[in-house]
Amino acid sequence: ETGVTQSPTHLIKTRGQQVTLRCSSQSGHNTVSWYQQALGQGPQFIFQYYREEENGRGNFPPRFSGLQFPNYSSELNVNALELDDSALYLCASSLLQQKNYGYTFGSGTRLTVV
Amino acid sequence: AQSVTQPDIHITVSEGASLELRCNYSYGATPYLFWYVQSPGQGLQLLLKYFSGDTLVQGIKGFEAEFKRSQSSFNLRKPSVHWSDAAEYFCAVGLKTSYDKVIFGPGTSLSVIP
Numbered sequence: 001e002t003g004v005t006q007s008p009t010h011l012i013k014t015r016g017q018q019v020t021l022r023c024s025s026q027s028g029h030n031t032v033s034w035y036q037q038a039l040g041q042g043p044q045f046i047f048q049y050y051r052e053e054e055n056g057r058g059n060f061p062p063r064f065s066g067l068q069f070p071n072y073s074s075e076l077n078v079n080a081l082e083l084d085d086s087a088l089y090l091c092a093s094s095l096l097q098q099k100n101y102g103y104t105f106g107s108g109t110r111l112t113v114v
Numbered sequence: 115a116q117s118v119t120q121p122d123i124h125i126t127v128s129e130g131a132s133l134e135l136r137c138n139y140s141y142g143a144t145p146y147l148f149w150y151v152q153s154p155g156q157g158l159q160l161l162l163k164y165f166s167g168d169t170l171v172q173g174i175k176g177f178e179a180e181f182k183r184s185q186s187s188f189n190l191r192k193p194s195v196h197w198s199d200a201a202e203y204f205c206a207v208g209l210k211t212s213y214d215k216v217i218f219g220p221g222t223s224l225s226v227i228p
Contacts, residue, residue, distance in 0.1 A: 004157075033216075042118075042204050042218035043158070056215055090157055103216065105150075105157035 002027045004093050004106035012112045013081050019111060021076040023091030026104045031055070031096040032074040033103070034066060037088040049074050050096050078111075086113045116141045118207050118219035126225040127195050135190040135222050137205030146208030147188040148216065149179055153201045161203075164188065175199070200226045 005024045013019050025032050031050045035043035045058035049068035063079040072093070078085055088110050092103040117140045127133055139145060146165050150158040162173025169181040179190045188205060205219040 035218075040221075042206075042220045045215055045217065048215065056211065058215075092158075103158075103160065105159070107155070107157045 004091055004104050006089075006091050006106035006109050008109060009107070010110045010112075012114060015081055015083060015113055017081050018077065018079045019081060021078075021089050021091075021109045021111070023074045023076070023093075023106060025072045025074070025091075025093030029093035029095050029104065030072050031094045032068055032072065033092045033094070034074070034076045035090040035092065036060075036085075037090055037108070038084075039087070043090055046076070055096075081113045083113050086111060116145075116207060116209060116217055118205050118217055120203075120205055120219040120222050122222045123220070124223045124225070126227060128227045129197050130194050133190075133192045133195045133199070133224070135203050135205075135224070137188045137190065137219060138186050139188065139205075139207050140186065141207055141209070143210065144183065145210065147179075147181060148206040148208065149173065149177070149188075149190045150204045150206060150218075151175075151201045152204065152221075158204065161190070195224075195226055197226045197228060200224055 007022045033048040034046040037043040046060050047057040048055045052068045065077045067075045088108045090108045091106045119138045148163045149161040161177050162171050164171045164181045171179050202221045204221045207217045209215045
């Protein structure tokens with residue numbers, strides 16, 4: 001089975017720009033969750049997508065948005081980038097119906113905002 | 115509000131010594147509990163999880179954790195540490211909501227001395 005792949009691995013953007021991060025879920029998984037991990041901190045839940053709809057959201061502003069596609073892959077979009085958005089963005093896929101939190105994480109996208 | 119605390123920011127142990135990483139949580143009910151490990155520049159790998167039943171849980175790489183309801187704790191242990199265990203360790207709580215939301219602690223960084 002294939003794991004979770006994220007692209008790109010590294011990205012540098014300027015404050016005020018917009019960015020799109022991509023995630024391919026593990027084969028057989030139908031749910032994608034996105035996390036933001038600032039340097040030296042634990043991952044923070046951004047939101048989760050299931051059946052192409054947002055299925056839960058953490059304490060992040062609306063400029064963080066996402067999409068899920070019919071093949072269960074997902075995108076995270078961040079508008080009007082701020083310096084504090086610099087972080088490792090992690091994608092995790094799972095099979096929601098199992099309710100066993102079988103998260104499989106990707107290796108992340110390192111975003112630097114300058 | 116739900117939260118996870120890991121009192122030790124950084125721990126250094128000698129190779130072959132035993133290890134215990136502490137984790138405390140705050141949640142209204144018995145949550146799902148996890149330990150993840152993150153190597154530098156990598157995503158998160160699940161070490162073990164507790165849902166119910168036996169409070170001593172065995173995981174991969176020789177790790178185990180014990181759930182103590184009275185102390186709201188879920189400490190991770192390993193009898194003999196290997197140099198390859200040096201990494202960041204995260205305790206996490208899975209909330210029993212309609213979606214798979216996992217809250218992570220701030221992490222404990224483990225260094226291993228040869």
